[in-house]
Amino acid sequence: SVVKASLKNKPDYAAPRLRNLSVNNLxxxxxxxxxxxxxxxxxxxxxxxxxxxAENRLIVEKLLADGTIVKLPKYKNSYLTRxxxxxxxxxxxxxxxxxxxxxxxxxTPASDKIKGTLGNWMSPEELERxxxxxxxxxxxGRTMFVIPFSMGPVGGPMSKIGVQLTDSPYVAxxxxxxxxxxxxxxxxxxxxxxxVRALHSVGRRQNMLPSWPCDPERTVxxxxxxxxxxxxxGSGYGGNSLLGKKCFxxxxxxxxxxxxxWLAEHMLIVGITSPDGAKRYICAAFPSAxxxxxxxxxxxxLPGYKVECVGDDIAWLKYNPKTKMxxxxxxxAGFFGVAPGTNWKTNPNAMATMESNSMFTNVGQTSDGxxxxxxxxxxxxxxxxxxxxxxxxxxxxxxxxxxxxxxxPASQCPIIDPLWEAGEGVxxxxxxxGGRRPEGVPLVYExxxxxxxxxxxxxxxxxxTAAAEHQGKQIMHDxxxxxxxxxxxxxxxxxxxxxxxxxxxxxxxxxxxxxxWFRKDEQGKFLWPGFGENIRVLDWxxxxxxGDCSILESTPIGYVPKENSINVxxxxxxxxxxxxxxxxxxFWQREAEAIETYLKEQVDKDVPEPILEQIAKLKxxxxx
Ligand code: GTP
Ligand code: MN
Ligand code: MN
Numbered sequence: 174s175v176v177k178a179s180l181k182n183k184p185d186y187a188a189p190r191l192r193n194l195s196v197n198n199l200x201x202x203x204x205x206x207x208x209x210x211x212x213x214x215x216x217x218x219x220x221x222x223x224x225x226x227a228e229n230r231l232i233v234e235k236l237l238a239d240g241t242i243v244k245l246p247k248y249k250n251s252y253l254t255r256x257x258x259x260x261x262x263x264x265x266x267x268x269x270x271x272x273x274x275x276x277x278x279x280x281t282p283a284s285d286k287i288k289g290t291l292g293n294w295m296s297p298e299e300l301e302r303x304x305x306x307x308x309x310x311x312x313x314g315r316t317m318f319v320i321p322f323s324m325g326p327v328g329g330p331m332s333k334i335g336v337q338l339t340d341s342p343y344v345a346x347x348x349x350x351x352x353x354x355x356x357x358x359x360x361x362x363x364x365x366x367x368x369v370r371a372l373h374s375v376g377r378r379q380n381m382l383p384s385w386p387c388d389p390e391r392t393v394x395x396x397x398x399x400x401x402x403x404x405x406x407g408s409g410y411g412g413n414s415l416l417g418k419k420c421f422x423x424x425x426x427x428x429x430x431x432x433x434x435w436l437a438e439h440m441l442i443v444g445i446t447s448p449d450g451a452k453r454y455i456c457a458a459f460p461s462a463x464x465x466x467x468x469x470x471x472x473x474x475l476p477g478y479k480v481e482c483v484g485d486d487i488a489w490l491k492y493n494p495k496t497k498m499x500x501x502x503x504x505x506a507g508f509f510g511v512a513p514g515t516n517w518k519t520n521p522n523a524m525a526t527m528e529s530n531s532m533f534t535n536v537g538q539t540s541d542g543x544x545x546x547x548x549x550x551x552x553x554x555x556x557x558x559x560x561x562x563x564x565x566x567x568x569x570x571x572x573x574x575x576x577x578x579x580x581x582p583a584s585q586c587p588i589i590d591p592l593w594e595a596g597e598g599v600x601x602x603x604x605x606x607g608g609r610r611p612e613g614v615p616l617v618y619e620x621x622x623x624x625x626x627x628x629x630x631x632x633x634x635x636x637x638t639a640a641a642e643h644q645g646k647q648i649m650h651d652x653x654x655x656x657x658x659x660x661x662x663x664x665x666x667x668x669x670x671x672x673x674x675x676x677x678x679x680x681x682x683x684x685x686x687x688x689x690w691f692r693k694d695e696q697g698k699f700l701w702p703g704f705g706e707n708i709r710v711l712d713w714x715x716x717x718x719x720g721d722c723s724i725l726e727s728t729p730i731g732y733v734p735k736e737n738s739i740n741v742x743x744x745x746x747x748x749x750x751x752x753x754x755x756x757x758x759x760f761w762q763r764e765a766e767a768i769e770t771y772l773k774e775q776v777d778k779d780v781p782e783p784i785l786e787q788i789a790k791l792k793x794x795x796x797x
Contacts, residue, residue, distance in 0.1 A: 200362045203336055206370050207319055210338050215310045216317035224355020232342045240384040241343055247543035249529035257382050259389040262576045263412035265657045268394040269295040280664050283777040291663045291775055307406045311374040312340040320348050321358035324422050324504035329596030331489055331502045334358055335369035337416050344414045350507040350580050352417040371403040371416035398428035398660050411509050422487045422504045423658035431669050435491035439654045441469035442484040442501045444590045447715055448477030456488050457605035458654040462638035466510040470522035474705035481590035497681045500598035512536050512577040514548040519704045522588050531581040535561040537572030546573030602718045607688040608635025613760035614689040616753040617710045618731040626685025627670045628787035632768035650771050664779020700753050713739050728756045729794035765792050
């Protein structure tokens with residue numbers, strides 16, 4: 174065929190040429206962006222993506238030829254990639270927000286001696302130097318892909334579009350799974366719709382792996398919220414390179430949301446139908462690798478409950494005048510999930526979603542053409558494993574990197590919600606905050622009101638995980654699970670959350686809860702079985718949404734389930750509910766102190782007064 178023949182000659186992607194998708198035909202604003210970036214990065218070729226199957230086949234062939242991916246014959250149309258071992262996670266220390274005024278991007282700590290931990294700022298001048306230091310000719314010899322993409326269903330009232338330029342065919346193929354790309358988006362662009370400009374290059378350095386070019390020493394992820402621009406250099410890892418996700422949907426997204434009055438959050442969205450047939454949607458914000466994907470696709474262990482998934486990582490929430498509620502859309506089209514720990518028991522729906530059309534990154538490979546990672550069911554007799562570094566796996570180290578991931582289309586999820594692509598989103602009845610708290614934090618508690626709930630979000634803490642470069646298992650502050658993803662000053666973010674209550678006089682705000690699946694006993698074992706059994710906690714939450722006041726007990730930190738009000742029928746062993754729901758006073762006095770100190774040190778004068786008042790009230794209740 175014409176397509177095949179042209180591929181043989183040179184790596185140009187002929188199919189779209191046939192469809193007349195050349196740079197010359199791009200809408201002028203897009204064309205200017207492409208031409209400027211071509212001048213800077215000097216790619217050998219430019220390919221405008223149409224999102225077609227034929228085009229994807231060509232990209233996959235190129236990736237196979239480069240040795241970036243290998244085919245996994247056990248599954249349909251699925252591939253494994255091994256990254257450079259230095260390029261395996263997000264790099265928070267190299268992620269910057271660039272604004273004219275520093276205080277627009279990050280809070281100013283109370284003193285010079287305190288290092289800010291709520292984001293990094295870079296001046297526009299410094300950004301220019303950093304770009305000029307890295308991007309000139311960075312794409313030479315490579316094809317630049319032009320990816321028109323939509324976050325949210327194309328043309329939806331809450332959706333936004335972007336154009337990503339990248340020299341990584343792996344990124345191009347992954348963007349096709351994670352976002353809606355191609356011609357429908359080009360149509361929107363032709364109508365003059367505004368778009369986020371996202372430039373990405375894996376860069377170059379000495380002794381690059383031909384299969385995974387990158388420049389880890391000089392990686393930077395830059396955001397310019399004042400002009401809706403993202404510039405990412407040196408990394409091919411998803412969180413740094415699939416710019417629709419954390420960079421657009423959260424960092425740039427949160428700044429657009431602030432301007433337009435809505436919220437862009439690190440939250441899953443899930444629909445739950447209880448046995449009486451009532452369906453409610455909830456959102457939950459947990460830090461990276463703390464259980465969003467698992468809760469979003471949960472196989473409910475209680476009979477009569479049906480759980481359906483809208484999204485597993487990001488939610489855009491906006492007041493809907495018809496229902497008076499916050500409505501949420503999932504701006505993504507795929508899942509980029511943590512592999513280790515995922516299996517047919519803990520998350521069967523994720524396992525089923527990734528049975529075809531999926532990309533696996535840094536997992537182990539089985540000799541029968543499949544994948545394997547820690548926590549997965551053991552492979553069949555006689556099957557051997559190659560680890561994520563390409564070496565034979567003998568059990569002395571891990572087979573999969575702790576932050577290894579699967580990338581798969583959300584549409585393949587067996588329990589995808591019928592409204593997951595509804596342009597106006599789904600109405601949200603509750604927001605859950607949570608994290609990994611081995612000690613002191615009860616299984617679930619409810620905030621007294623919106624302001625208190627916002628304080629609970631501000632006070633979130635969690636054990637660090639492999640999702641970013643932090644070492645060990647320290648308990649870190651991670652307000653709203655957004656610490657790595659704020660696009661603007663966290664103090665202003667808090668004020669924006671608080672303003673939701675007054676912004677629309679008639680708003681019916683979601684109830685706010687805090688959950689913790691990760692409390693441990695003295696032996697270091699989880700007290701709660703988690704996963705599908707978490708429906709027992711959701712069941713309590715749903716009854717609270719219905720206004721059942723007979724199931725709660727007031728404590729200094731919020732409403733906690735009354736004894737025996739969480740259904741533990743059929744659980745064996747019976748969990749120690751007394752311990753799971755206890756609110757140790759000493760622990761919470763220290764906790765309240767830590768939250769107050771953190772906010773005062775880190776956010777100083779930008780902490781909204783109502784938050785400080787809520788902390789003062791908490792301390793008062795704890796001293797009674
Ligand atoms: P990101 O995609 O990085 O934002 O993380 P996430 O919040 O989606 O985390 P995910 O659901 O992938 O869970 C991360 C790890 O936590 C996996 O290894 C899970 O097996 C484990 N996990 C999830 N839910 C539970 C739970 O209820 N109990 C326990 N003990 N572990 C859980
Ligand atoms: Mn995430
Ligand atoms: Mn996830």
